Amino acid sequence: MFHFFATHVRDAKLRDLEDIIRLGSEVANSPHWTREQYQQALSPTDIPRLVMVSEGRVQQRPEGQTTDIEGVMGFIVARTLGSEWEVENVVVGDQFKRKGLxxxxxxxxxxxxxxxxxxxxxxxxxxxxxxxxxxxxxxGFQQDGRRKNYYSNPTEDALLFSLLLENAS
Ligand SMILES: CC(C)(COP(=O)(O)OP(=O)(O)OC[C@H]1O[C@@H](n2cnc3c(N)ncnc32)[C@H](O)[C@@H]1OP(=O)(O)O)[C@@H](O)C(=O)NCCC(=O)NCCS
Structure with a gap:
């Protein structure tokens, strides 16, 4: 149980690469991106992307001992292609799940x-x-499609979701 929990979201920097890779590899179900893919996402390339991290501090007091944890707790990656954005990856560290991150x-x-x-x-x-x-x-996302057997290892359908934004006419 956390005694204290504070977090904020900011744009990721190249210095967040190791934290992002660690979270991406630790958390089950997170899309298995390579180091190069994460590095590219954090660098200017032909494909515009936005990466954001939630960073913060928590304090645990199990059995009277105080433990401080500070750093990156989750991240999100999106392709930002003009009027159409695509969330590619959102991951929250296992110990920080179900806290709204x-x-x-x-x-x-x-x-x-x-x-x-x-x-x-x-x-x-x-x-x-x-x-x-x-x-x-x-x-607020709504399912608007399904791709049969889209994923491999294991083979599975993809559900397609979209969110129309308020400034859409
Ligand atoms: C999906 C994921 C990002 C959710 O992160 P999280 O910080 O735990 O989610 P939140 O605490 O913000 O939960 C928001 C809502 O999502 C739903 N939710 C989240 N985890 C859930 C769970 N295990 N079971 C059911 N609903 C869940 C709930 O509606 C929840 O609202 P509530 O807590 O008021 O009920 C996290 O589980 C994760 O990192 N999963 C592994 C990576 C992954 O699958 N990413 C998505 C594909 S890229």
């Missing part, structure tokens, strides 16, 4: 998309990924 990261990304005049945010997710599907539904 996934929701906060997604809400900050959506807010940025709105400010930058995007009209729609899209994403796809494994059909069995119930926590992610529940998170997307909570953030």
């Amino acid at each position: 996934g929701h906060l990261l997604l809400a900050c990304m959506i807010e940025r998309a709105r400010r930058e005049n995007a009209l729609v945010v899209r994403l796809e997710v494994r059909a069995c990924n119930a926590p992610a599907i529940a998170l997307y539904a909570k953030c």
